[in-house]
Amino acid sequence: MGNVISGIKGIQALIKIGNGFRRWFFGFAAISMVLALPGCATYSASIGQMETAAANRDLDGAVKDLDSLKLTGADETLHFLNKATLLRLQGNYSESNKYFDHAKGVMEKYNAISVTEQAGSVVVNDTLKAYEGLPHEQLMVYAFEALNYLQSDNIEDAAVEARQFDVKQHLIAEKNVKAKYLSGSFVRYLNSMIYEGAGEKDEARIEMEKAIASYKAQNSGFPVPHALTEDLKRIESGKPAPTETVFVLHNGLGPTLKEFIARVASGSNLYSLALPKFERRHVPVSRVVLSSEGTTATSEIVENVNDLAEQSLKDRLPAITARAIARLVAKGVAVNEAKKKGGDFAGFVANIATNVSERADTRSWTLLPGNILMARLPLPAGKHKLTATYYSASGNVLGSHDFEVVIKPGRKTFASDYFLNSSDNIRVAEGAETPAAPANVAPAGGGVPVAAIGQYASVAFTYAFSAGGYWLGSKDLEPGEWTKWTSSTGQAYVAEKAFLKKEENGNEWWRIVFNTKEKEKDASKQLIFEALFAPQRARLLRLRAQFPGQETGEIPVTEQQYYFPPSKLTRESIEGAVVGKESVQVGAGQFNASKAVYSVMGAGVSEWWLTDKVPGGVAKYLFKAKKDGAPALEMELDSYGKNAKSVLGSF
């Protein structure tokens, strides 16, 4: 994650430049950060239910699940693509093509750049951009639309798709010169069969040559399909096309993207960088054996969609990372602005909002198959009963599909089926939840949306337990102990940290109180969080909060919280950082402390005064950007004690 480190360095430099955009940026950034607080679930997490239904061959249920996701606006391309795929799997070819045509239309529309979306993606996250369809997905649409026509016995319209594909592939190759995987080999192979079936022998031969060249250029780890090489030899020698059945299998569920978030604390701020990560799902069927009246044919892989998608992400990652870093800078500026306009507290809240709004764009056409298998069985003209049997890599029969065809002399008949994974292979959304709409609406009095408070708190606790990312104290608080802190720099700071109670099952209740310098004396203006954690503070379980001027309340806590448990440094690391003994005078007393110095991400220094005489083991700590400069943050232990009790009625 070298990019993250240089990104942080970049922020501190660019914040100076960014100050010029102050006025405009504060308004737009702050508004969009708060309004656009996204649902907790990323796209790939919420689509899991639809995929499970499809895997269980409950396509009607899958269609319902897809509709309930209400993918509109920026995501409408995905609605059309997934709906079209489900309809195709159901055998409703003409409806499927209607949706594929819609998809083509919006993909074309979103080709144009929207300035507002670009701005939004810099300020909030990439999911605000309209989904245009990845290039390899755009090419696949033609293959499926053509198959829909072929399976409806309409070769003329299938040929139209083939011709459209040629223009599109040329345009895509023009934009992505080095991307060999965007050759659309499977589509070309299919198109060669279409042209030959439509009587265009020259077109067919040219397409076969292009297909073979594409497979070789793509180099997807599987050989050029043998049947294709045979086709070319045959057509060059002038022999006519055989009468046969072509069977195509949608094998497994396609590639998906997961979210990977890196969080880094620098100085007193927390920064997040969210990137998509490729996840390959298991492809169940290793080969298909097509049989009828004694003759059999074994399938070949004709496209490895997983490889295409993986390559696609590799190609896009530099731009995605660059945008994410630009976002870090923009959000850093916004946080500074919030601090200037609304005081330290506003700045603190804005910082948390920037972290919460950082989500990865995990959108992709997940109903694409993992790979495509094709089996071709030559049969005489007439009616035939066929069986396609699916085998796993170890030779077990996974399933089979019986169907009937009527073949015309000299023509091909196309048939297809799908075999998705068994439901346990589908990654089910990990506790993904979209907060109910009301929670995201600002309360009438002008406060913070309820769902946001939970996110704020969990990030705030992250701060509290590990200042700058780590806690250097040799021990932590015992149940009942509390520590109060003061800050000598102009910051919002953790005024109090208390370990309230340890329950029998190991869960822990903690309290943190936040203050701003100006409001120190006024208890009613304090921000108080009391939270229940899993043992060792591994996860945030429950939260109660009192926001300044508002009622104490139970705040919803979902499975997906942005809370990071404290990292413990090794004893050797702390010993290595100790530079000597130093006497320090703080509100809690005078201590002969061990002074430890750490460099922070190469962008400054943190200094710690450690002593076993106080709970938590730390009497004072500070951050500064330069070794000899003034501290950006300085925290001193003011007082400490035992018998901390809940003040919010938590237990």
Add this chain to the structure above:
Amino acid sequence: MLSKRNWALILVSAAALTLGGCGTEVKRIDVGEVKDLSGNWNDTDSRLVSEEMIRDSLSGGWITRHEQKSKKTPAVIVQSVRNLSHEHINTRTFISDLERAFVNSGRVDVVASKEEREDIRNERVDQDTNATEESRKAAGKEAGADYSLQGTINTIIDASGKEQIKFYQIDLTLISIVDNRKVWTGQKKLKKDVTGATFR
């Protein structure tokens, strides 16, 4: 924290942005008005093709030659117009225009196509069983066509970046069913320069 006033401002502006288009807007336009939206084949293209084909076919010498030779009006059956293009084009629009022009001119007879006569033949069979003796229509009295109308639509597309030059060529021929000679060929070429939006 944003004040009440600021929150109100934000919500009002957000509402204003979304309320923009409430209710569908319908505006009737003249059939002859040219309006090109996406650059794809549209009704204007179909109309231009019909006009050209009608004018050309009715002024062709084949009608006169046929009348001179056989002393009867020529009969035409529409067979297939193959779409060899890049777009899913509905060929029925200009074919219907052509049929109508033929019939209305009084100089050419049009005979029901293969799909259309299926229904008529079924009707005759039905009449045989159910209609009265006088009103029954006998089988074997269909007018055989003299000429078959066939055609193709071809396209050549040249594309780069956001610009596409689309060239359409529609070819129709009348082929004599007697001796396979082509007695008339009509051709219409159309060319469009389409540039996609850079911003939206």
